[in-house]
Amino acid sequence: MYSAHSELTGFSGSGGDAEEAFNAAVAATPAPHSTTHAAAHMRGLIRIGWDTRKSYGRCEELSPNRESPSSRLPTRVELAFGAVADRVGRRKVMLVGLVLLGAASLATGFVTTAGQLIAVRAAMGVAAAMTTPGSLALAFRLFDEEGLRVRATTLISTVGLVGLAIGPVVSGFVLAFAPWQALLLVNVPIAALAFLGVRHGIPADREDELHHDPVDGVGALLGTATIVLALVAPTLFVNAGAASLLPWPAIAAAIVTASLFVVRSRYAHHPLLNLELVARPLVSSGLAFKGASNLAVSGLGYLVTLQLQLDRGWKPAAAAAGMLPQVVVLIAGGALIRPLITRVGIDKAAWLGAVTVVCGLAVHASLGRFGYVWITLALVLVAAGMRVVGVVAGTNVMRGLPADRTTSGAAMVDTAGEVATGVGIAVCGTILAALFPGSIATSSWSTDQTAEFREAVTAASLTLTALAAALVGWGIARARRGAERS
Numbered sequence: 001m002y003s004a005h006s007e008l009t010g011f012s013g014s015g016g017d018a019e020e021a022f023n024a025a026v027a028a029t030p031a032p033h034s035t036t037h038a039a040a041h042m043r044g045l046i047r048i049g050w051d052t053r054k055s056y057g058r059c060e061e062l063s064p065n066r067e068s069p070s071s072r073l074p075t076r077v078e079l080a081f082g083a084v085a086d087r088v089g090r091r092k093v094m095l096v097g098l099v100l101l102g103a104a105s106l107a108t109g110f111v112t113t114a115g116q117l118i119a120v121r122a123a124m125g126v127a128a129a130m131t132t133p134g135s136l137a138l139a140f141r142l143f144d145e146e147g148l149r150v151r152a153t154t155l156i157s158t159v160g161l162v163g164l165a166i167g168p169v170v171s172g173f174v175l176a177f178a179p180w181q182a183l184l185l186v187n188v189p190i191a192a193l194a195f196l197g198v199r200h201g202i203p204a205d206r207e208d209e210l211h212h213d214p215v216d217g218v219g220a221l222l223g224t225a226t227i228v229l230a231l232v233a234p235t236l237f238v239n240a241g242a243a244s245l246l247p248w249p250a251i252a253a254a255i256v257t258a259s260l261f262v263v264r265s266r267y268a269h270h271p272l273l274n275l276e277l278v279a280r281p282l283v284s285s286g287l288a289f290k291g292a293s294n295l296a297v298s299g300l301g302y303l304v305t306l307q308l309q310l311d312r313g314w315k316p317a318a319a320a321a322g323m324l325p326q327v328v329v330l331i332a333g334g335a336l337i338r339p340l341i342t343r344v345g346i347d348k349a350a351w352l353g354a355v356t357v358v359c360g361l362a363v364h365a366s367l368g369r370f371g372y373v374w375i376t377l378a379l380v381l382v383a384a385g386m387r388v389v390g391v392v393a394g395t396n397v398m399r400g401l402p403a404d405r406t407t408s409g410a411a412m413v414d415t416a417g418e419v420a421t422g423v424g425i426a427v428c429g430t431i432l433a434a435l436f437p438g439s440i441a442t443s444s445w446s447t448d449q450t451a452e453f454r455e456a457v458t459a460a461s462l463t464l465t466a467l468a469a470a471l472v473g474w475g476i477a478r479a480r481r482g483a484e485r486s
Contacts, residue, residue, distance in 0.1 A: 055393040077129045080220040082137075082411030083272055087212055089205040090134045090141070090407050094198055108184040120184075121401025132409035138202060140398045140406050141209065149398075150341060153391045158334045161327075198317035211404040219272030222261040227415070229254035231422045273412070274405075281478045282400030283409070286393040288475030289354040290413055292468040293389040296357045296382050299424030299464040300364060301326070304375055304455050307368070307431070310440065311453060322372065326379040333387035346392055347479055353388030354472040356381055361468055365461035369454050397470060431460040 008117065057153040067393050081136035103122035111117050139152040233250035265271040278284060301323065308319040341349045360381030367374035394413045401409040432440065437449065 007462065013465045027103075077126065077220075078133055078411040078415050079223055079272060079408065080215075081126075081129045081216055082133045082408040083136055083220070085130075085137070085407040087215065088212060089210060090137050090272050091198060091202055091204055093130050093407075094134040094138065095195060097127045097134070098191045098195040098198065101131065102188050102195070103125035105184045105187035105191065108181045111181065117228055124184075129411075133407050136394060136398070136410040136413070137407040138198075140395075140410075141205075141403075142202070145400075146346065146395075147338070147341075150338065150395055151390060153395055154337050157387075157390050158331065161330045161334075192196060209403050213270040216264070216268055216270055216272040218262065219264045219268060222257055222264055223272060226254060226257040226261050227419060229257060230419065232424070253457060259271055273408075274368070277401055277405060278412070280400045281481050283412075285475040285479040286395075286397035286400070287412060287416045288352065288471045288478065289389045289393040290397075291416045292354050292471035292475070293357045293386040293393075294417040294420035295328075295424040295471070296361050296468050297386050297424075298421040299362060299428045299460070300382050302425050302428050303364070303460055304368075304379065306440075307375070307457055308372075311450065311457075312372075323376075324381065325376050326383040329380050329383035330387055333384055335389075337388055337391050340388065341392070344391050346395065349388055350392040350396055351472070351476045351479060353385040353392060354468075354475060356385030357389065358385075358465060358469045358472055360385060361465040363459060365458060365465050368461065369458065427463060427467070428460040431463060432456045435459060 040352060081093065081097075100123060104120050104127060107120050107123070108117075111120055135156055136153065139156060140149055143149045143152055174182055229250050233254055235248055236244070236247035236250055262275070265273050265275045278287070305319055306324065308314040308322050309316065314322065337349075340352075344352065360378045360383075363376035363381060368378060394396075394410070397409045397413050398406055432453075436453055440453075
């Protein structure tokens with residue numbers, strides 16, 4: 001979720017000073033995902049980057065901000081595994097995924113080359129794609145009453161957010177005396193405990209909760225290619241620039257594959273993604289709200305991290321502390337979800353949360369340059385809205401789908417959130433690269449450069465606000481249409 005640029009962590013230096021700055025950044029930089037093992041994973045990759053830089057002077061190539069193909073693997077294959085789980089059983093796919101997670105984590109103890117690390121990360125990505133949507137789908141299947149479903153979803157998301165809070169601190173502490181592999185080996189006992197809990201605590205799927213339509217392999221390939229290209233193209237704009245030829249073929253290919261995927265979904269007998277189900281008001285509005293909130297959280301986190309360190313001159317540890325209001329609200333806000341839903345209803349809570357996210361972005365766009373107090377207000381509003389949307393939007397998507405499509409629904413929610421996260425960072429990075437002259441890594445800026453940086457941040461924040469407002473507006477319109485039909 002947040003940037004970890006080498007220029008922000010003192011990598012331009014050498015020897016003890018640079019490594020000391022690196023260690024501070026490792027301990028302080030928030031994680032890009034909201035699970036403890038993912039946070040630890042990112043810390044390990046930063047450490048690998050540092051070790052590689054000391055050997056070959058190429059730390060920037062392993063910077064977390066330049067994601068490898070395996071780092072987004074869960075997003076790319078979740079829809080396919082969600083479809084498989086709805087056919088063969090969610091519990092069964094979950095158990096296989098946990099075994100794979102444990103085995104891949106254990107394999108990190110024997111990693112010695114970059115190729116082996118990529119293979120391990122790919123295996124962990126597949127494991128995440130097999131287990132993540134199943135968590136929500138199983139919780140939804142276990143409870144029939146809406147209040148219990150909301151409580152279960154809130155608990156799942158809270159556990160993940162606790163990982164977001166403690167991951168940077170714990171992993172930074174561990175790296176002070178242990179190799180980076182230790183951060184991933186901890187997944188082995190966790191996966192084993194989860195396996196035992198699912199195996200003995202959750203009954204097998206009933207036959208009436210599954211369907212046996214053929215898996216759409218062509219649709220899975222087109223959907224995966226579309227997501228890959230949609231995430232790669234903005235990154236190419238940032239790295240190579242709009243004048244380069246590299247980004248444009250990626251954009252064209254993304255449009256082509258997306259169009260083919262839509263055609264395939266409309267006319268295939270058993271499509272991977274049934275567009276008629278996606279068009280249902282509860283489903284489409286929930287996905288729109290989820291996309292808007294993730295777009296806001298990722299983009300705002302990226303901009304604020306750069307603002308605090310580059311514009312205001314905060315050290316990495318101080319900048320990480322400056323993001324704490326967002327983390328605190330994300331964790332503590334879970335206690336407010338049930339009372340809010342009880343008071344206004346789940347449908348109204350969804351769009352209220354989404355509107356709050358847009359208001360937070362608007363505060364940052366209009367007032368963020370005038371002081372940290374306004375940045376804090378923006379972080380709090382976006383986090384509060386995200387906390388509500390993260391639970392309610394997912395629940396609404398599941399409510400709008402048949403019982404034998406719940407895992408696919410959970411995969412759609414996760415995919416929408418992850419794609420929006422990537423788009424949020426890519427949009428902000430592209431605008432900053434286009435509007436800021438010279439290298440952002442320069443140690444000292446002129447007065448004109450400082451002013452132009454602030455204007456670029458404002459432009460990026462306004463763009464995020466407009467995009468999120470458009471998604472929220474469309475989501476509200478879809479939700480109202482559904483209410484009128486019912």
